[in-house]
Amino acid sequence: MNNYIITGASRGLGKALAEALLEDEQNCVVGVSRNSTITHDRYRHQQLDFSDIAGVEHNLHKVFSPFDDAQKIVLVNNAGVIGEIGYVGQSKNEHFEFVFDVNVIVPAMLMNMFLQSFQHRQNCEKMIVNISSGAGQRAKDGWAAYCASKAALDMLSQTAQLEQEQLGTGVRVFSLSPGLIDTEMQEQIRESDAAQFSSVQQFRDYKANGALVSPEEVAQKVIQLMEKPSLARGVVCSVRDF
Template identity: 45%
Template sequence: MNYFFITGSSKGLGKSLTELILNDENNTVYGIARSSSIQHDRYIHANLDLSRLDEVEAFQFPSLNDADKVVLVNNAGMVGDVKHVGKINNQKIIEAYNLNLIAPAILVNNFVAAYSNSVNEKMVLNISSGAGRTPIDGWNVYCSTKAGMDMFSQVLKEEVKIDDSNIKVLSLAPGIIDTNMQVQIREAEESDFSNIERFIEYKKGGDLTSPAITAQQVLRFIEEDELSTNVICSVRDLTE
């Protein structure tokens, strides 16, 4: 059996990816989110608020005696308060750093500890963003958490090489997806986010990719080893 741990499995990209993975009867998914929207024999839900670090630390990776492969997908994320620094709600800064960066780091730490020696095939897939690679005004916290996730992933890859622990590691930007996150971005004030018109135009022009299509692209990065030579990657690297 292949076991997938997917955060943010209730909506958007995480939900589509969970549904796609469950189509294969060799796969079981442990989903983590504050709400659940998937009913399936091979789906197990953990109701957790990942911006609360006590809840993240309490999550225990199960022992899996029949695991051929284990995959952790850190997908849950929030754009947070879209505002320039000086106007951001401090509590939102804490929530976004916790959810986007600290929770994934704790989960990876516990995942590696749990399965390093017990399962042969292992993968950590962090869902990053182009915003971690380009500065965007109004998105300071979002951009910096995703940049942090990219670096966390690169250092992990170095450690995997040194420790010979055989873990595939990727930090994947999924492109622009038609989800609630984009709705939130379009609801920002123009004075807080100079790029807002561009994002409104993406939606009007049909430039957003559906979560179902993006999930298929993400699954290719999980399954096709030749796509994972660079830790920092993007669905835009796909040529077909």
């Protein structure tokens, strides 16, 4: 069997990815998020709120099964939040903690547990795909916590890949920018105030002009990378590369 752990599987890209993978009877999916929206024989949901670190620490082990007969085990850190859009100096202090907990701290804990559990597994392909963003490399006003969190995810991925190479485990780690996806996150961006995000009109135009890609289409790109890692130009990569 191929075993996939996908965070943020309740909607958006994560849900589209889980549903696409479940079409293949060789695949099993564990979805992790606050809400459960998929019912399938080969799907298991683990409810976790990534903004509740104490709760995550207590329950994280429940995400990981032994996956004894696995030929392939993949962790997809997809859950993400942009948080309240606004300038540094005008934001609530809790905002930074919230965005970092969901976008960096819990993904790092999941990577840590995944590697502890599976890095030395023989005869099994092991991969971590962290869903990042171009915002991790290009500053956008009003998005400081989000941009910084995705930059952190990129470096976390690069460092983990370097370590796995030094250990000779064969684990592949990617930080994949998925492009502009037509999800609730984009809805939230379009609703922001121009005084808090100067490019808001550009994002409204993306939607109006059909520039957003469906989650299903992006899910196929993620699957392409998982099936053929050589498509990526490096650890930090983009769906635009392939």
